[in-house]
Structures are given as structure tokens and as C-alpha cells.
Amino acid sequence: MNLLLQTTHSNLKAEIAVTGSKSETNRLLLLQALFPNVSLANTSNSDDSEVMQKALKGNEEIIDIHHAGTAMRFLTAYFAVQEGREVVLTGSARMHERPVKILVEALEQLGAKISYEKEVGYPPIRIRGQKITASKVTLAANVSSQYISALLLIAPKLENGLELVLExxxxxxxxxxxxxxxxxxxxxxxxxxxxxxxxxxxxxxxxKEMTVESDWSSASYFFSLAALSSQSSISLTSYKETSLQGDSALVDIYKKMGVETQFEGNKITLTKQKDFKFETINLELNNTPDIAQTIVVTCLGLGIGCHLTGLHTLKIKETDRLEALRIELTKLGANITVTNDSLTLIASNNINHNVKIATYNDHRMAMAFAPLALKVPIIIENAEVVSKSYPDFWEDMKKLGFIISETEV
Ligand SMILES: O=C(O)C1=C[C@@H](OP(=O)(O)O)[C@@H](O)[C@H](O)C1
Ligand SMILES: C=C(OP(=O)(O)O)C(=O)O
Structure with a gap:
């Protein structure tokens, strides 16, 4: 499904209930499987959380987690300690290119039995659940934090707990x-x-009942919309001023792009500042990799330059996000260069009309480019990819007045 996005005005006003954080939900679903007297509220309705839930509840031997990185990594650790159970964890073609070796080797250090069904170091993997009594493991921490979270999540149930030494x-x-x-x-x-x-x-x-906060990575697209609007009052519900999600750094980051965030109860309201003086954006995003795409597209829309660093993990996400950004932003007329861990956009006021943005099976490519519809009509290819984290995204865009129609082109 390709969607043409257009708008007749750029004064944005709506209240939107963004789905729960997929990161919090997928952690809590695993913890709930370990501790059944935990109950959950405001969980994510994302595909990634659905596959996680299904894998934990079901009794299948072959478990397909599609594109869900957290599900892949967290379930690898979970099934490694399910004594007597044998499963094969598999996923989409891209998941077969996303590395798991560091996690598998860490679990093996603890006594887990895991083998590769195809290529060494990558899913699919076969896991034979064991009782684990070892409690100390050393692993590399510079590739993905998900390996570390996976081990930490199963740790309380290990007889002797766990000590991780991060390299x-x-x-x-x-x-x-x-x-x-x-x-x-x-x-x-x-x-x-x-x-x-x-x-x-x-x-x-x-x-205990645990209430999931709404997803800050999903909120990033509304920060971008507010920045690119002429005027805005966009309210998003179920957010906290003190968040567990690193992407809440958006509040400070978008202040530099003219967006003011007000907290009131459990609601945030994003307003566009009048007569804001924009400057080049320089950011280190090692702590917040998932909002890099949103930020660079906002900068293009604002006609300002940016230099983003700390992006090495983007190469092994749903797609090589640095390469995908380079290709798609170039189509729009941007002057962009990327390295293995950084991206530089040169300021320019020209954006090409009616460009078809390819999304590379990456939800964030679709959602990050959507706000540009405030500047030019734009087509998003395979727009259904948003369901990985935010199935209601297009409906919520409509609430802000966007005209969204399916197109054959
Ligand atoms: O633990 C998590 O919930 C996540 C960790 C991050 O991955 P990396 O640690 O691989 O960068 C992030 O990009 C991903 O969307 C979710
Ligand atoms: C990288 C992401 O997810 P995952 O690694 O869990 O597939 C994401 O949601 O941007």
C-alpha cells in the first residue's frame, strides 16, 4: 500500500492517544511470563509486542518473530532457561542478517545450549532449554544493548543471580x-x-499492576510535525515528565527546533514557538538511536543543517538506516553524506515534490518522512510497515487534518 500524503493547512490541533512503549511492553511481557502475578496496563498494540506475547503464551516449536529485534533477543535468553523445552527462533529475511552471536556466546558461557540453523552468528537459532547455575558473564556492549537487557531480564530467576562484565x-x-x-x-x-x-x-x-508509559519514539513524529507546522497544539496522552525511555530526550532536542513541551497530568502538549531563530543542529545520539531518522527529516523540512553522530547501531536495525536515509533524502534534493556512524545534512530550502519514499521494511522510514507532507505532497511506499511499532499512525495523522489516500504510483 502506497500512500499519498497532503494537507491544506499547517495549523495542527488534536489530542492523540499514542500506544504504549514497545520497549517497556516487551520487557514486561517477559517479566510477566517469569512472574505471573504481574499484570499490565497500556501495553503496546505493535506487531512486535504481539509476536512477543504470542511466543510467550504459545507452545510452538518454531517461533517466527518477524522483524522484532527485542523479541528475538529477549526470547533467546528466555528460552535458554526453559528447562526441557526446545524451540527454533526465526524471523524475517532481515532478522536473519541481524547479529545475535554476542548474546548466544554470553548464554553459552552460562551453560546454555544454542545452535545455528543457517549462518553462524545469526537467526534462525535452535535453543535447548537448560537449568543454569553459573552467574558471571563477560560480553561486548558496543553492538546492541538488547543483548544486555535480554540477560538482565532472566537474571532474577537464575539461582545465583547474574553479574555482567561489559566490554x-x-x-x-x-x-x-x-x-x-x-x-x-x-x-x-x-x-x-x-x-x-x-x-x-x-x-x-x-x-503488582505495571502501567506502561506511551511510546516516546512514536511521539517523535509529532515533535517533527509541530516543528514543521505554522502553528500547533498537539496533545499526546499517557506520558510522564520522568520517563524510563531515553527518547524522552526529544523534549530538549526539539526545543532547539522551536517546539515547546508542556506537561499537564499525564498529557504533553507540543506547541510551535513563534519567530524562533533556527541554528544548525549538532547531536550525539548514541543514547537515542531510534529518533535519528525523525530529526534529520525535520531539519530538511526546516531548511537547516545537522550533524548527527553516535549512529553506528543504525546499520544493523530494520534496514541499514544510514544508507536508507542517504538514498531517500537525496531523492528529495537534500545534500547529505553519511559515514559508518554519522550523518551530515547541508542546509537548503529546496524540497522536491511528489517524491516516492521507499521504506525498506522499516517502520521508522515511513513515519519519519511523513511530516514532510506539511511542506510538499509526498508518497510513502509500503506504508503498512508502521505496524511494527505504531499500527494507528496513519489514523492519528488524519486526526491532525492530513489528507491520506492510497495511490497506485
Ligand atoms: O532494548 C530496547 O527496547 C531497544 C534498544 C535499542 O536497540 P540497540 O540497543 O540495539 O541500539 C533500540 O534501538 C530498539 O528500538 C529498542
Ligand atoms: C530498532 C528498532 O527495533 P528492534 O531492534 O527491536 O527491531 C526500532 O524500533 O527502531
Missing amino acids: GEITSVPYIKMTLALLNDLDVKTSFEGNIIKVFPKQEVET
Whole structure:
């Protein structure tokens, strides 16, 4: 499905209930499987959370998690400790290119039995669940924080808890802190000092309802819309001023792009500042990789330049996001260069009309480019990809007055 996005005005006003954080949901679904007296509210309706839920509830031998990176990594750890159960974890063609070796080797250090069905280091993998008593493991921390979160999530149920020694520069740190914070909410004791993380054993937890905060990565598209609007009052519900999600850094980042965020109860309201003086944006995004695409597209729409660094993990996500951005932004007329871990956009006021944006099976390519419809009519190819994290995205865009129609071209 290709969608043509257009608008007749750029004064944006609506209240939108963004779905729950997929990162929090997928952690909590796993914790709920370990501790059944935990209940959940405001969970994500994303495909990634649905496959996670299905995998944990079902009894299949072959489990297909499609494009869901967190599900792949978290379930690898989960099934490694399900004594007597044997499963094959598989996924989409792209998932077969997303590395899991660091996690598999860490689990093997602990005594897990995992083998590769096809290429060494990549899914699909066969996991034979074991009882694990070892409690110390060393692993590289510079490729994906999801390996670390996966180990931390199963740690309280290990007889002797877990000590992780992290090697190299630690990437995507807020996601590790989110995992630890959710464990702490269940009264699991943890520590994170320097490059050592400890989780202490806990076999049972008190009955508790955990409410998932709405997804900040999904909110990024509304920050971008507010920045590119002539006027805006966009309210988003179920957000907190003190968030577990690193992407809440959007509040400070978009202040530099003329968006003011007001917190009121559990709601945020995004307003466009009048007569804002824009400057080139320089950001290090190692802590917030998922909002890089949103930010660079906003900069193009605003006609300002940016230099974004700390992006090495983008190459192994749903697609090589640096390459995808280079190709699609170039189609729009942008002057962009990328390296293995950075991106530079030169300021320009020209954006080509009616460009067809390819989305590379990446939800964030579709959603990050959508706000440009405030500047030029734009076509988003395979727009259904948004369901990986935000199935209602196009409906929510319509609430802001966008005219969205299917197109054959
Ligand atoms: O733990 C998580 O929920 C996530 C961690 C990040 O991945 P990396 O640690 O691989 O950068 C992020 O990009 C992903 O969308 C979700
Ligand atoms: C990278 C992402 O997800 P995952 O790694 O879980 O597939 C994302 O949602 O941007």
C-alpha cells in the first residue's frame, strides 16, 4: 500500500492517544511470563509486542518473530532457561542478517545450549532449554544493548543471580537502565557501577499492576510535525515528565527546533514557538538511536543543517538506516553524506515534490518522512510497515487534518 500524503493547512490541533512503549511492553511481557502475578496496563498494540506475547503464551516449536529485534533477543535468553523445552527462533529475511552471536556466546558461557540453523552468528537459532547455575558473564556492549537487557531480564530467576562484565563502549545505555528500573519496580535488587551490572536472585514478586508509559519514539513524529507546522497544539496522552525511555530526550532536542513541551497530568502538549531563530543542529545520539531518522527529516523540512553522530547501531536495525536515509533524502534534493556512524545534512530550502519514499521494511522510514507532507505532497511506499511499532499512525495523522489516500504510483 502506497500512500499519498497532503494537507491544506499547517495549523495542527488534536489530542492523540499514542500506544504504549514497545520497549517497556516487551520487557514486561517477559517479566510477566517469569512472574505471573504481574499484570499490565497500556501495553503496546505493535506487531512486535504481539509476536512477543504470542511466543510467550504459545507452545510452538518454531517461533517466527518477524522483524522484532527485542523479541528475538529477549526470547533467546528466555528460552535458554526453559528447562526441557526446545524451540527454533526465526524471523524475517532481515532478522536473519541481524547479529545475535554476542548474546548466544554470553548464554553459552552460562551453560546454555544454542545452535545455528543457517549462518553462524545469526537467526534462525535452535535453543535447548537448560537449568543454569553459573552467574558471571563477560560480553561486548558496543553492538546492541538488547543483548544486555535480554540477560538482565532472566537474571532474577537464575539461582545465583547474574553479574555482567561489559566490554567496550556501552551503546544505547538508557535501554539498559530501563530494564534495571523495571526490575527494581518489581523489588528485584540490581546495581550498575562502571562496566559491571549485578542482578540479585528473586524467585517470586508481590502481585503488582505495571502501567506502561506511551511510546516516546512514536511521539517523535509529532515533535517533527509541530516543528514543521505554522502553528500547533498537539496533545499526546499517557506520558510522564520522568520517563524510563531515553527518547524522552526529544523534549530538549526539539526545543532547539522551536517546539515547546508542556506537561499537564499525564498529557504533553507540543506547541510551535513563534519567530524562533533556527541554528544548525549538532547531536550525539548514541543514547537515542531510534529518533535519528525523525530529526534529520525535520531539519530538511526546516531548511537547516545537522550533524548527527553516535549512529553506528543504525546499520544493523530494520534496514541499514544510514544508507536508507542517504538514498531517500537525496531523492528529495537534500545534500547529505553519511559515514559508518554519522550523518551530515547541508542546509537548503529546496524540497522536491511528489517524491516516492521507499521504506525498506522499516517502520521508522515511513513515519519519519511523513511530516514532510506539511511542506510538499509526498508518497510513502509500503506504508503498512508502521505496524511494527505504531499500527494507528496513519489514523492519528488524519486526526491532525492530513489528507491520506492510497495511490497506485
Ligand atoms: O532494548 C530496547 O527496547 C531497544 C534498544 C535499542 O536497540 P540497540 O540497543 O540495539 O541500539 C533500540 O534501538 C530498539 O528500538 C529498542
Ligand atoms: C530498532 C528498532 O527495533 P528492534 O531492534 O527491536 O527491531 C526500532 O524500533 O527502531
